[in-house]
Amino acid sequence: MALEFRSVSKEFTTGTGQNLVAVKDISFRVNEGEFVSVVGPSGCGKSTILSMTAGLYQPTRGEVLVSDEPVSGPNAHVGFMLQKDLxxxxxxxxxxxxxxxxxxxxxxxxxxxxxxxxxxxxxxxxxxxxxxxxxxxxxxxxxxxxxxxxxxPEIVLLDEPFSALDAQTKLLLQNSFARTISETGKTTLLITHDLAEAVLMSDRILVLSERPGTVVAEIKVDLPHRDEPLQRRVMPEVSDYAGQIFKHLKLEEKAI
Amino acid sequence: MTQVGSMETGAKAPAEVAKPVMSSQSKTYLASLALLVLVLLAWQFLPPALGVPKFIIPTVTDCLIEMKRMLLQEGLVGHTLSTALYTVLGFAIGSLLGAVIGYLLGMSEFWEKVLSPYILALQIAPKVAFAPLFIMWFGYNAMPKLLVTVLIVFFPVLVNVLQAMRTVDRDLVNLARAYNLSRWGIFMKVEMPSTLPNLMAGLRIASTLAVIGVTVGELVGGNTGLGFLISYGGGQANAAMVFNAIVLLTVIGFLLYTVLVRIEERVLHYLPKAQH
Structure with missing residues (x-):
């Protein structure tokens, strides 16, 4: 099953009555069996994307589609997993x-x-x-x-599932997750702030801007071993890809 | 598969850590016991040595002699059982009400906000002061002491449950929603179990207060129970009787508390021991 966002925006009303635009005009498509990562600075609305896909709340504008049907509430096709094991x-x-x-x-x-x-x-x-x-x-x-x-589930959403783990456990778990997901052929959306993780695990990477989050770049990872991040890890191209994402995030300008 | 072996170390056997704890535990038991003996000895010998008369501070043996007399002539067993019964009854009714209303308010943010100032006010109001009112309303029977007990037990349970309902992990609730659980299912499978540690803490506090409620109820009106024996003994300048009644009240409260701790250990077995 494929997942699609069609010019999705989401606004929240904060406690003080102000309107907060979490994500703005986001469009992308994750094809069946594809593994796509979303990276972006903190507070760019990554988790908002996840919650809308899971059907926990609706977009303010635009549509979220799972296999071409609009998501109107929690549904059996989508399974999600957070940093907390819950x-x-x-x-x-x-x-x-x-x-x-x-x-x-x-x-x-x-x-x-x-x-x-x-x-x-x-x-x-x-x-x-x-x-x-x-x-x-x-x-x-x-x-x-x-x-x-x-x-x-047809679609698996992973919201920074490895970020609370120590470095070695993280590598092992990424490998084990990647293999399991590739065996089961699930369509996967991984939300992460770890650039290397995105390169190691994905077919494609979406880079989000700061809030209001919007897609500023889409990078296709043209490397083998998607089911084996530990093997991808030693490839020299990985740092090139990470460097590309780094540029899109404009991290250099922020470094003081 | 290789990572399984390396991560198994995370699942520790608790038995290894338990040994040194046991020996330090027996040490504290011994010290507690020694302290008890010391206090009893001081109680027995210090007041006569300082010339304090018996009707002010009776010695341990005086109390024991009086205890025997109370058993034979004052129907002590009946008074004790009556007090114990109303303590347990008041505790059960009060905590049930507290828990139910706590959960209901916990599910409705609106009503919680509407009622919270009054809950606070009632919580601060000294509940035992209602005893004379209840006697005026219901007469010299068991009702007033039961009501005071229910009232005094109600709030700690209510407040603990409410507090816990407010702090249930939102992500856990969202997960349950994503799994299509109904409102009732979310309550039964997520919220209720999440609040159990707080509920148990509330019940423990409430159990100690239940004894106070019954005692005050019996002190103010009625002719049964250990509270009645306290006011009766006080009127006769029989300090030993008062002492004995206090000791027995403490025993009742202690037993109730112990039972609750046992239940808590059973129910909350899944919490790592260090948090207890």
Whole structure:
């Protein structure tokens, strides 16, 4: 399933009654099975894009389409995952993975089967009866991915899922996520502020400007091994791509 | 697959850390016990040595003798059970009301804002001062003491639940919404469990206050319960009786508190131990 934004703008009214334009006139398309990253300075409305795709709120202007149908509310096609793992601390891991299936009329036994399958896919076999506090940060994020995939979404939204992890865990997890996502063939939108991460994991990168966020550049990453960021990492082209994004973000002007 | 092994270290076995804690725990138990013995000894021997008369501070043995007399002649068991019953009953009703109203207000920002000044005012008002009013309204029966207890228990539970409902993780609620959970489903599966630690803390505070509520109710009116024995003993200048009643009230409160702590340990087993 493809995801499309058609001249989407979103305004918020702040507590003091002012209008805040989070994103302005954003248009892009993520094709089926494609992995697209959105990078941009903090506060450029990256998370607003995610929330609108998940159907948590509607755009002020324009349209968000999932497989050519406008998103009008939370829907079964989209699964999202944040920097916080959002695991329910009172549930063990397997029940956490089942969480998304409970309101969708999936029978109890099938829920458990699907959860166990995702658990294995995300390399958490043997930890199904552990509680979140007993797991490391990396394992918790993998449990969150398992929960996201358990609902069999067509589109996966990742909002800085690796940014709270230490450097080594991050690399390993990027690799493991990339492989899982490529195996399942999901359409993926990754929101990140890590330029290298965007280059390592994506087919295409959208660069957003400062608020009000709008797409200032679109970079196609023409490198092999999308399912293996650890292999891409050693390619010399990676720094060129990162350099391109860096320029588009106009970071040099801000460096003092 | 390789990363699994390297990350398993994150799942520690808590048993390894537990050993030194045990020994320091037994040390504190021993010190507490020693302190108790010391206080009891001082209580027994200091007042006579300083020439304090028995009707001011009775010694430990005086109290024990009086305790036996109260058991045989004053129907102490009945008074104690009555007080215990109304403590538990008042606690149960008050905390149930507090929790229910806390959750309802927690779900409606409008009503919470409308009612919050009055809740604050009622929370500050000394609840025990309502006891004489309740006696005027309901007479010399069990109703006034039950009402005082319900009232005094109600607020800490309400306030704790309300506070917790306000601070439920918005992202968690959004996740539940994205998973198509109904309003009721979000409450049952996200909000309610999220607020459990605060609810339990509120119940613990409330349990200690419940004893106060019943005692005041019994002090002001009625002819049953340990609170009644306190005012009766006070009227007769029988300090030992008052002491004994206070000790028994403390025991009731302590038992209720202990039960709650046990329940809390069960219910909140998923919290890392350091946070307890």
């Amino acid at each position: 695991l329910l601390p009172w549930r063990d891991i397997v029940s956490n993975i089942e969480f998304g299936l409970e309101a969708r009329g999936v029978a109890r036994a099938e829920r458990r089967d699907r959860a166990m399958a995702e658990l294995k896919r995300c390399h958490l076999a043997g930890f199904e009866n552990h509680f979140p506090y007993q797991l490391s940060g990396g394992m918790r994020q993998r449990a969150a991915l398992a929960r996201t995939l358990a609902i069999k």
